[in-house]
Amino acid sequence: NGNGANTLTFGLIPADGIGREVIPAARQVLEALPSQYQVKFNFVHCDAGFEHFQKTGTALPQETIETLRNDCDGALFGAVSSPSHKVAGYSSPIVALRKHLDLYANVRPVVAQQSKTASGQPVDMLIIRENTECLYIKKETQTKAEDGSAVAIAERRITEHASRRAGEMAFQMALNRHSVREKRSPGQRMWKGLPKVTIVHKSNVLSITDGLWRETIRHVYDTNATYRKNVLLEEQLVDSMVYRMFREPEVFDVVVAPNLYGDILSDGAAALVGSLGLVPSANVGDTFVMGEPVHGSAPDIMGQQKANPVAAIRSAALLLENIGFPAPALAIYTAVDDVLAEGLVTPDLGGKATTQEVTDAICKQLS
Amino acid sequence: NGNGANTLTFGLIPADGIGREVIPAARQVLEALPSQYQVKFNFVHCDAGFEHFQKTGTALPQETIETLRNDCDGALFGAVSSPSHKVAGYSSPIVALRKHLDLYANVRPVVAQQSKTASGQPVDMLIIRENTECLYIKKETQTKAEDGSAVAIAERRITEHASRRAGEMAFQMALNRHSVREKRSPGQRMWKGLPKVTIVHKSNVLSITDGLWRETIRHVYDTNATYRKNVLLEEQLVDSMVYRMFREPEVFDVVVAPNLYGDILSDGAAALVGSLGLVPSANVGDTFVMGEPVHGSAPDIMGQQKANPVAAIRSAALLLENIGFPAPALAIYTAVDDVLAEGLVTPDLGGKATTQEVTDAICKQLS
Ligand SMILES: CC(C)[C@H](C(=O)O)[C@@H](O)C(=O)O
Ligand SMILES: CC(C)[C@H](C(=O)O)[C@@H](O)C(=O)O
Numbered sequence: 001n002g003n004g005a006n007t008l009t010f011g012l013i014p015a016d017g018i019g020r021e022v023i024p025a026a027r028q029v030l031e032a033l034p035s036q037y038q039v040k041f042n043f044v045h046c047d048a049g050f051e052h053f054q055k056t057g058t059a060l061p062q063e064t065i066e067t068l069r070n071d072c073d074g075a076l077f078g079a080v081s082s083p084s085h086k087v088a089g090y091s092s093p094i095v096a097l098r099k100h101l102d103l104y105a106n107v108r109p110v111v112a113q114q115s116k117t118a119s120g121q122p123v124d125m126l127i128i129r130e131n132t133e134c135l136y137i138k139k140e141t142q143t144k145a146e147d148g149s150a151v152a153i154a155e156r157r158i159t160e161h162a163s164r165r166a167g168e169m170a171f172q173m174a175l176n177r178h179s180v181r182e183k184r185s186p187g188q189r190m191w192k193g194l195p196k197v198t199i200v201h202k203s204n205v206l207s208i209t210d211g212l213w214r215e216t217i218r219h220v221y222d223t224n225a226t227y228r229k230n231v232l233l234e235e236q237l238v239d240s241m242v243y244r245m246f247r248e249p250e251v252f253d254v255v256v257a258p259n260l261y262g263d264i265l266s267d268g269a270a271a272l273v274g275s276l277g278l279v280p281s282a283n284v285g286d287t288f289v290m291g292e293p294v295h296g297s298a299p300d301i302m303g304q305q306k307a308n309p310v311a312a313i314r315s316a317a318l319l320l321e322n323i324g325f326p327a328p329a330l331a332i333y334t335a336v337d338d339v340l341a342e343g344l345v346t347p348d349l350g351g352k353a354t355t356q357e358v359t360d361a362i363c364k365q366l367s
Numbered sequence: 368n369g370n371g372a373n374t375l376t377f378g379l380i381p382a383d384g385i386g387r388e389v390i391p392a393a394r395q396v397l398e399a400l401p402s403q404y405q406v407k408f409n410f411v412h413c414d415a416g417f418e419h420f421q422k423t424g425t426a427l428p429q430e431t432i433e434t435l436r437n438d439c440d441g442a443l444f445g446a447v448s449s450p451s452h453k454v455a456g457y458s459s460p461i462v463a464l465r466k467h468l469d470l471y472a473n474v475r476p477v478v479a480q481q482s483k484t485a486s487g488q489p490v491d492m493l494i495i496r497e498n499t500e501c502l503y504i505k506k507e508t509q510t511k512a513e514d515g516s517a518v519a520i521a522e523r524r525i526t527e528h529a530s531r532r533a534g535e536m537a538f539q540m541a542l543n544r545h546s547v548r549e550k551r552s553p554g555q556r557m558w559k560g561l562p563k564v565t566i567v568h569k570s571n572v573l574s575i576t577d578g579l580w581r582e583t584i585r586h587v588y589d590t591n592a593t594y595r596k597n598v599l600l601e602e603q604l605v606d607s608m609v610y611r612m613f614r615e616p617e618v619f620d621v622v623v624a625p626n627l628y629g630d631i632l633s634d635g636a637a638a639l640v641g642s643l644g645l646v647p648s649a650n651v652g653d654t655f656v657m658g659e660p661v662h663g664s665a666p667d668i669m670g671q672q673k674a675n676p677v678a679a680i681r682s683a684a685l686l687l688e689n690i691g692f693p694a695p696a697l698a699i700y701t702a703v704d705d706v707l708a709e710g711l712v713t714p715d716l717g718g719k720a721t722t723q724e725v726t727d728a729i730c731k732q733l734s
Contacts, residue, residue, distance in 0.1 A: 082604070153524050155522065212509065
């Protein structure tokens with residue numbers, strides 16, 4: 001690896017709405033990485049999304065799955081639009097992609113020196129969202145009650161297997177991210193004391209499913225001396241978690257949550273840092289990683305150069321970090337932080353800069 | 368009714384932890400209502416809770432249900448503790464009570480002149496939480512996968528019936544609360560324009576269950592000329608809802624959500640007003656209402672006079688309001704607001720006042 005650049009092939013799946021604006025921005029930043037980082041890129045465009053469904057009848061072509069699986073070292077996903085009415089045959093391609101590629105954890109760092117709360121305390125959380133099950137298995141049926149009215153049932157599935165690997169990832173990342181953070185932002189707030197993992201659940205109501213989730217992660221911890229010694233373990237009911245996250249965001253480090261709670265928590269956490277347009281995520285499996293901004297497809301601002309490219313650009317960095325390239329990832333994070341600190345920001349953050357201007361500034365900062 | 372006082376019989380179910388401190392506070396305030404309001408009270412103590420379960424093996428005695436159903440005009444519930452490990456045979460009495468008494472909507476007003484957000488915008492929301500189904504039906508099973516590892520399944524049930532009545536209540540309250548508010552707090556922010564209902568769902572993933580929820584409520588609206596004329600209807604995915612609630616709480620009026628989302632949202636909304644200790648709720652059915660503070664049993668502060676009695680006291684007022692006694696309810700709301708405005712507050716709000724001091728001050732203000 002020392003002699004000559006690595007060439008990485010990334011699948012790009014812009015999908016819908018502003019996904020088509022922020023993914024090209026992320027690509028431009030990756031291409032602007034100076035040669036000292038020894039990474040070069042091939043990009044492969046892949047189709048998916050609601051608009052693709054409307055044109056072709058399929059939201060996630062088999063070809064996309066195969067290209068990603070066989071030809072790519074990683075991927076970047078944009079955003080999907082949700083139909084405003086039920087559309088027969090349509091099913092979210094992002095949920096399907098996570099499943100097909102077994103990207104079992106969605107990793108969402110939420111960081112700001114000053115949270116957008118009344119206290120302005122810092123926030124520096126890593127939300128790990130289980131990514132394959134819970135209500136996202138989409139096993140739903142509809143029947144009729146005796147009086148003829150409709151009754152719908154969805155299955156929520158929690159397995160020991162998925163809980164265990166989400167837990168393992170949480171403890172590993174709790175241990176790891178401290179060293180990464182120390183390298184990354186020397187002046188920044190560091191966690192005082194031991195790394196901490198907070199298990200989110202609602203086992204006071206869902207004693208069997210969330211009970212299994214919680215007990216399994218506790219068991220991972222209890223049976224691993226390294227974790228016990230170096231990581232604190234706490235838990236929080238999901239309702240209290242949302243409350244506490246807004247009252248005292250500074251007390252959370254790594255947070256691990258079942259799929260739906262993780263979805264809700266990470267959007268909520270985005271409000272703490274001021275905009276969904278800032279928060280990246282990585283869908284992580286054992287053999288593949290796909291970066292994905294936490295924001296949606298925002299059709300209302302599409303085509304107006306208003307989309308904040310930061311979440312997608314940070315997602316590209318998070319992708320690099322998670323496939324073993326921390327140095328260029330760090331360079332991108334730093335360039336983004338610098339441009340934000342200058343106040344060059346899109347309208348979601350109260351600024352006037354365009355998508356292109358922010359992207360260009362980040363590229364310039366990198367070089 | 369004009370000649371002489373009404374005597375109301377209220378069941379008091381303090382249950383666990385600080386429930387035993389805030390329910391007596393609410394009782395004291397009800398008893399302090401001046402005679403001009405023409406209401407008198409009988410109180411009946413009812414057992415329930417985790418501690419009761421530990422003593423007797425039952426968390427909700429049949430006698431409690433029957434006393435409430437047969438002898439009471441309303442009830443006030445305190446809070447329940449959740450066991451820190453799975454306990455065989457234990458099941459949350461509050462969930463069971465809501466079901467047994469068919470209290471199908473949990474109504475949670477969240478009000479503050481200045482929200483605890485960076486912008487400090489006002490918040491004046493009414494969250495209506497469906498209270499009988501969703502994952503709260505507690506149909507859970509556990510089996511084993513082929514490799515012997517555990518697999519747990521929970522059923523999430525959404526019915527047309529429950530969705531319709533939750534929707535009806537949302538539109539009714541959207542119409543009603545504007546007149547109540549105008550009477551109640553003349554100087555306060557008023558909703559500009561029409562009353563608004565926001566349907567919360569996640570039908571981009573749960574197209575059948577949340578699809579039914581959303582379509583049913585839309586249908587209630589579409590088929591009622593009064594609603595169409597006087598109420599705006601919007602919808603919001605639950606993840607975006609949490610985000611937007613913290614970014615721009617001022618844009619929400621009445622919010623209607625399935626059980627679990629409603630649980631999470633209302634705790635989150637409590638952070639907007641500064642403390643869970645401020646937020647009341649009423650469990651409302653067609654024939655019975657039970658007030659209940661949104662906070663939990665907080666065993667960590669029990670017995671120290673630190674519990675904020677305001678949520679329970681406001682829940683008593685909300686109970687009165689919902690069983691047809693708006694005048695004494697308004698008197699209590701106003702007395703509470705006055706005492707809070709004076710800065711006489713418990714430690715959750717940064718003050719030093721005790722539970723008893725706050726309660727006494729509210730009683731004094733009333734007289
Ligand atoms: C678009 C939707 C299916 C998706 C999800 O709920 O996972 C989105 O909200 C996300 O967080 O990536
Ligand atoms: C204690 C618990 C079962 C309850 C719930 O989830 O309904 C509580 O959180 C509430 O909001 O009243």
